[in-house]
Amino acid sequence: MNLREKYNIPANSVITIAGTVGVGKSTMTNALANALNFRTSFEKVDTNPYLDKFYADFERWSFHLQIYFLAERFKEQKRIFEYGGGFIQDRSIYEDTGIFAKMHFEKGTMSPVDYETYTSLFDAMVMTPYFPHPDLLIYLEGSIEDILERIHERGRPMEQQTPVEYWKEMHQRYESWIDGFNACPVLRLNINEYDIIAQEGSIEPIIERISHFMKQTQLLKK
Numbered sequence: 001m002n003l004r005e006k007y008n009i010p011a012n013s014v015i016t017i018a019g020t021v022g023v024g025k026s027t028m029t030n031a032l033a034n035a036l037n038f039r040t041s042f043e044k045v046d047t048n049p050y051l052d053k054f055y056a057d058f059e060r061w062s063f064h065l066q067i068y069f070l071a072e073r074f075k076e077q078k079r080i081f082e083y084g085g086g087f088i089q090d091r092s093i094y095e096d097t098g099i100f101a102k103m104h105f106e107k108g109t110m111s112p113v114d115y116e117t118y119t120s121l122f123d124a125m126v127m128t129p130y131f132p133h134p135d136l137l138i139y140l141e142g143s144i145e146d147i148l149e150r151i152h153e154r155g156r157p158m159e160q161q162t163p164v165e166y167w168k169e170m171h172q173r174y175e176s177w178i179d180g181f182n183a184c185p186v187l188r189l190n191i192n193e194y195d196i197i198a199q200e201g202s203i204e205p206i207i208e209r210i211s212h213f214m215k216q217t218q219l220l221k222k
């Protein structure tokens, strides 16, 4: 019996992993997908045609990048739907607007007109009864010190060249964003509570928590 069956996680579940840059979403996505025998949906970083340009000049490229991410995530949503679920998704679509677009608008690196165009497109595409929300959002949280260390350790050049203030601002925004988030059930995991890299077998207690949490939210739905 595999872990998905052992813990009664429905085979058509869609679980999305949220959290600030470098917190460990991709690592968790891979670990959960392997353990549950689910497919993965990753953000494109290496082949993203705007990301390097964006980090070099936020004002010039923030709108282009948001449109690119929105299109990519929507295509992924369609793929997930076509397979009938059974996916772990690296970052939710909600973070694009709730964190990134909002932050760049409020910091003045996305113009009011661009922000309005972007949010109206986002709302028309996502905030409708026709858009399937994930069954669960797992929110990864940790201290800014640990997260900065992970960004540094991973070593993506454009992120190394970005001022630390940018990551601090994002970290703070994430904390208030998740407190108000209600599009789907949220399970919070602190990165100090597990180590899926160093400790073999540490994914099972996480799956047990997911199962317990999903059962609770199902009960609440009835």
Ligand SMILES: Nc1ncnc2c1ncn2[C@@H]1O[C@H](COP(=O)(O)OP(=O)(O)O)[C@@H](O)[C@H]1O
Pocket (backbone or CB within 6 Å): 019, 020, 021, 022, 023, 024, 025, 026, 027, 028, 150, 151, 153, 154, 194, 195, 196, 197, 198
């Ligand atoms: N549980 C963990 N313990 C130690 N390091 C981790 C853990 N999870 C991720 N990392 C490391 O932190 C860095 C960022 O992880 P990653 O999964 O790419 O984050 P994200 O997708 O959230 O940006 C990587 O170098 C990764 O190896």
Ligand SMILES: Nc1ncnc2c1ncn2[C@H]1C[C@H](O)[C@@H](COP(=O)(O)O)O1
Pocket (backbone or CB within 6 Å): 019, 020, 021, 022, 025, 026, 043, 045, 051, 065, 066, 069, 091, 095, 096, 097, 100, 101, 159
């Ligand atoms: N919507 C976004 N706007 C700006 N930048 C974004 C957005 N989504 C992701 N990013 C950036 C942040 C990182 O540099 C890479 C990948 O994110 P990660 O959290 O490491 O998966 O893309």
